[in-house]
Amino acid sequence: MSGNGWLRPKKSRQKLRKRGLDNPGDLTTISSRSSIKNGPGVSVDKDLPPLPPVAPLQAHRLKYKEAHSRIDTQRGENRDYTALIHALGLEDPFDDDESWPRRERDEEGERPPGEPVVASLPSHLWTQIAGYLNPKDAVCLALASRTLYARLGKAPFEALRRPENASHKLALLLTLDRYLPRHLLCFPCGKYHLRSQPGCEKLQPSDALVRNPVFVCPNARNMLRRAPRHRIAHGWSLPFSLVQLATRAARFGPHYGVDVDALARRWKGKSGDSEDGWSHSTRFLIHDGRLLMRVVSQCFAPPNLSPSGQRLLLFSRDDYFPYFSVCAHWRDGELTQVCKCALTHVPEELPRGPQSIEAKFKNSLLMGPRRPTAATAPTLCGFCQPMRRCPKCPTEYLIEIKLSEVRNHHHRGGVEFRHALVVTRWSDLGDGSAPSTSLEWAACNGDQAGAGYDSFSRLGKRAISGIFEAKISSDNTGIPGRRIMSMNPGNVKGGDDWY
Ligand SMILES: [Zn+2]
Ligand SMILES: [Zn+2]
Ligand SMILES: [Zn+2]
Structure with missing residues (x-):
């Protein structure tokens, strides 16, 4: 097509050249290409400067083409990959690879020594x-x-x-915890002591703890520097060392402490040498790095107790503490009132006179052993039914009247059930770092370090009891959703009406 002619490169303007001034009529056509050869028939005047082999524009074009021949004409990409890598790599080092741990690289000596x-x-x-x-x-x-x-x-x-x-000093020593699995930090001394029975530490009565200590400590009998502990019930307390061991084992590994399930215990309460009628069972678990505790305390409760009878059932004569497990703030608020209210709901039981063996046998044939039925399970009122949460520490209480089996060795004939007051307490005992820095521990003990603790703003709708029961029960049902109320709605302190 003739229209394509404009795309062609222009021919050199120097295509015509005068041969010489002496012979003006004799013109020689010199094309740019033929001039390269300077072939025969073409005479070059010696006075003129020698002709360049190509016209300047064409020479520039050839030079440009050679320099950029590796660039893709369509996409403008450089097809020379060695040049590409060269340009990327040689001048600037590669960017830091974040997936490579910095500490390892430093250890390899990439960083210049700073000494x-x-x-x-x-x-x-x-x-x-x-x-x-x-x-x-x-x-x-x-x-x-x-x-x-x-x-x-x-x-x-x-x-x-x-x-x-x-x-x-304690904060510095705590950073060494990971490196000392056989030792445990003692807070009264501010030192690490060697564990005397590693892996076999267990929850035991307070007097037995003196005989089988977690470690041998020179301050063990120093009443001015007592090892931190939390009262569970009369004669039983949880030493902080067990909280350390349980949380450490969960954090670093089993040989750093004890398995949290091994802390579960059952015992019958004693006052002096005789039993006080209460039985307790503890269970623990680790949630979010913190130790949660559940204590179930129960005692058979007769119906129609007088006020003094209620007090006798609830409070120990030794120290006027409740027999069941409580946090440090049990005197402030309604906890004991709730228990007394629950005791008024114990239903009247049928009088049980001495039965002859024949009558018992006949009864068991006719009715089977006495079993609890829905009709005999008592109902509580609006005041004593809701769960209570202590506003000053992460502790929740549930008070129930339940039918409980009487384990009586003298009556082998049948199983007997009676009503019992059951007080369940759930507490969050903290992360086991130190008694002064573990906010939950300090709050449950009523220590100064936990003074500003506000359980309702911290826990919100996530009840400790709910977390605990959901983790313990295999079917994840947990406890039935109960309303949680403040144990101390009036925010009273130091009231006398607890007794
Ligand atoms: Zn010590
Ligand atoms: Zn009630
Ligand atoms: Zn409390």
Whole structure:
């Protein structure tokens, strides 16, 4: 097509050239291509400068084409992959790969050694820098390298040893927990003691704990520096060391502590040498790194108890504490009133006189053993039925009247059921870090460190009892959804009406 002619490169303007001034009529046509050869028949005047082999524009084009021949004409991409990699890699190093752990790379020595830089600052300057840190961090800085230790000297360690810095010392010791599975941090001493019975530590009565301690401690009998513990019931308490062991085992591994299921116990309450009629069972589990405890306390309750009879049933004569398990705030609020109200709902039972063996046999043939039925299960009122939550610590209570089996060895003939007051308590005992830093532990014990604890804002709608029962029961049914009310709605403190 003739229209395509404009696309063709223009021919050199120098296609015509005068041969010489002496022979003006004789013109020689020199095409740009034929001039390369300078073939015969073409005479070049010696006075003129030699002709370049190609016209300047064409020469430029050829040069450009050669330089960019590896670029894709359609997409403009560089088809030369070696050049591509060259351009990417040689001048700039590759970007940091975040998937590669930085610490490993540092250990491999990729980072230039910083010792000369550290050593370039004089001692007094490093001491000034350490002065901005708290005592624990200053010691960590001094322990970071040999040079820093030489620059900072013993001053940070001496500062940490002062009694007013005890909390900083504990914080430093706690960072070593991971490296000492056979030891346990003792808080009264501020030292790690060797565990005397590793893996076999268990919940035991307070007097037995003296004989089988978790570790041998010089402060064990020092009443001024008592090991932290939480009262479960009369004669039984949970030492903080067991909270440490249970949470450590969950955090680091089984040889760091004890299995949380091994802490479950059952016992009958005693006052003096005789039984007080109450029986208790504990169960524990770890949730979110914290130790949760459930204590079920129960006692057979006769109907129509007088007020003094109720008190006799609920409170110990030894210390006027309730027989059942309570948190430190049980005196403030309605907890004991709720228990007394529940006791008024115990239904009248049929009088049970002495039966002859024949009558018993006849009865068991006719009716079978006495079993609880829906008709005999008592109902509670609107005041004592809802669960109660202590507003000042993560503890919840459920008070029930239940039919319970009487284990009586003298009557082998049949199974007997009676009504019992059952008080179930759930508590969150914290993460086992330290009695002063574990907020839940401090709150349950009523310590100063847990003074501002507000269970309703912290727990919200997630009840401890709900979490506990959902985890324990295999079918995940949990306890029936009960309303949770505050144990102390009036926010009274130090009231006398608990008794
Ligand atoms: Zn100790
Ligand atoms: Zn009631
Ligand atoms: Zn409480």
